[in-house]
Amino acid sequence: MTESFRTDGIRALITGGTSGLGAAMASALLDAGASVAVTGRDAARTRAAASGLGRGAVGVGMDVRDEADVARGVDSAVAALGGLDVLVNNAGIGMRTVNPRFLTDPQPFWAVDPDRFRDLVATNLTGYFLVARAVVPQFVSAGAGRVVNVSMNHSTMNRQGFVPYGPARAGAEALARIMAADLVGTGVTANILLPGGATATGMIPDDFPPEQRAHLLDPAVMGPPIRWLCSPSAAGVHDERIVATEFPTWLAARTA
8 A cells, every 4th residue: 555655754844835735745744754844934824734734743934935035944944853854845826826717717928917927936936946956955965865846737837827827837847857857866866746636725716616626636645655755665766757646556557
């Protein structure tokens, strides 16, 4: 069973870990024996979310858009956990911050507010770069460490009305591939993980059709693959793109 993979002693930093996919991954790792630092922009909300996750979780207020705040937040996570073994780049905001009715009334790219465009790209793309830039040198110096970059389906990257979310996530996936190439031979691994479909998170708009809500993925779908990626079983696994909904089949084929 994939759920049996243990992460005892692993110290993980999960950005955007207060809800949604981030909280689901944090919960899965904690249940498997890891210690986890979760981040969010609102320090009080982040600490409350960590308290709700239970023993082994710490909350670190950190704005992934801000280089200085990222440096401070990473230092706080390292101090709280006694070091880091895994970085999960997950922090992001959705299309509803740009257009609350993006599914029923999609905007063409020329109608998008430039400030909202910049903010989403700063969070969903630049944030991945800034946090990895702060953490990965520590991994390289140690000759070990794992980076997991959360992505999404390629179809969403090209979807009508999805500027700037689609381009930002496409850029983050390209960044993840380049990270993996740059890390070859360092002892540090980098992989991509995505749910495999729309998930029941705060990114879903209020006007999402009720009859379709039953088909949304549970964020817990991310649990088995993130546990495996952080476990001894995934040692040396590098530059893979893992779809959570397909993970059991993918893993069975890999280990056959």
